[in-house]
Amino acid sequence: MDQELSEGQARFAGYVATLGRGPGKSRALTREEARDAFSLVLSDAVHPAQLGAFLMLLRYRGEDPDEITGLVEAARASVAGAGEHAVGRVDLDWPSYGAGRTRGAPWFLLSALAVSQAGFRVLMHGTNAFSGAISVGDALAGLGQAVSTDAAGVGDALDRRGFAYWPVDCFAPGVDRLLDMRRLFGLRSPVNTVARLLDPGNAAASVDGVFHPAYIALHLGVAERLQRRSLLVIKGGGGEAERPATKATAAHVWRHDTGRSELLLPALASPSEPRGADTVAGLVRVWRGEDEQHAAVQTVIGTITLALLALEPGIEAAAADRRAGEIWSARRPI
Template sequence: MAFSLQPVQVKSMQTPAARHLQLNNPHMNNTQSTAPFPAARFIKEIGRGKNGARSLSRGDACDLYAAMLDGRVSDLEMGGILLAMRIKGESVAEIAGFLDAAEASFTSISIPSENRQQYAPIVIPSYNGSRHMANLTPLLALLLAREGVPVLLHGVSTDPGRVTSAEIFQALGHAPCSSVEQVQTCFKQQVPAFMPIDALAPKMARLLAMRRTLGVRNSTHTLVKIIQPFAVPALRLTSYTHPEYLEMLSAYFMTTAAAERGDVFLMRGTEGETVANARKAQKIDWFHAATQTTLVEKQLIAEEPPMLPEHADAQTTSAWIKQALAQQDLVPKPIEEQVEQCLMVSKALHAQHHTDAN
């Protein structure tokens, strides 16, 4: 799609993604319309089944998703769009356009200058929780934060039948953040900040919750795992479950994602979470400035099983995490290696950003 520069007035509260988009995309402007959005022409393109459907351009995808976020699409059309995309699958251009609109819909998080450490912030989405294994995403976050990394987790507070990171943090005595100021306080105290998606991006939370009505996930479940909420470059930990999403997300991060927004680690999820599997390490790919590097190779044979929580409930998991934080030898090797890679890239990203800024 061709982009033409348009002189616009940019509000200071906008995300870097929103500012970039408005300067380069004539589809976006500062005036939020409340008029109903006619979505039939888009449904006609994407609703022809897996083989007959055509993908939207980045600009059209941005327009459509922005209208969905603003509540300008009727319930009937919304259901049609969500199910059509579920069947068709998102293209790179569509996921880019959706993400443009998504990141323009919420206020970005800044890192106070007096609190800037030697690390770029790390973003950990947590939307799956666990059913069988203990959810060790909070352990990963706590290990990174105590090294001085600004760590933001965002996700759902509860999920029936699963143990969420929010529930484990609650058991650990860490309250969720409802404001940017509370997030920044956590960074100063060198503890992870968990912000529910309802507080971070309420418009996205509304679309995410439509899973309860439709019974299936929608594109927003992919988008929340790749948003970059910071005003500075950050390292995003991202996971996938189905192989087709590995292909699509890899192509997006290689060809389309803005390098100035930071780097990405992409791995197969541990029950959907971005923490390394404690029993057998997954492959972790690092995307940096349109290059892809494998940092961790997939472990084919599990080593001697580490000592893990006996049960997956929040209380048992939180008690075990406290032990692991006090006894480093309890931390599973795959998670230790993941922490090391995160620290290395986060530190390099921070140094590069400050070199570029100067």
């Protein structure tokens, strides 16, 4: 490389070196270093080779809570038109970035819509670009709903129906481009974790799903460092915040006033019960009450429970399950 490094590239080289010096010499970045490094990335101030090395070194070393917190802070600072001042009050943040092979239809979307009809303002955001299953956008289209492409549209959707879906490429295109680098690497990068924790509406509470249990403590640790008000995390199908109806689920919670806790939620359906068609038409039939496949309905109701546990401090799991059933029964046509 004959050309002289720019100021940003020279500064960023130090961060790559810190991560990659080798056994006994390398270390994780501090929160402040990670924030500065990712700010350089998102402002296109680094060389493409530096970026690839940076992302894969972060992955290889393992994701560190301080490091991820700094990355999230930089990503949030780069988001234009987000926050409560731009979209209005958000009660529940619902990231959807699942890409696992085990992910079926987005039954959790029906849960989020039912929660919004119960009077809560729900902002779902994400991308399902790396999933072979039905995307949230396609499922919404089948239900006659549109995605929101800017802050004004999000605010309007929240005001009119209490629910909005905001694709990440519309509010954080830089983050979306980094997510898309998975095609080059053949591997996810820590940006996947960052995206889940973006909380573009500064919500009062969040529900989140992870694919690997090891990420649960990481997500809670970042929420703690950022002093998020409430975050509930589960190991969900395909990495989504969706409670599997046929097995017990551990729900891990962070609250700024009480710290961390864990709840064991029971199975709601037998593994032998039919789940329901993993198609857009199947989702629509379940919402309309035209198909009462028990496992599918219990998945939706159980996921409503997750939202209530995140939203309402002090509510017990059994009471949340009962109320979730009432919310589902009271849903209205879209």
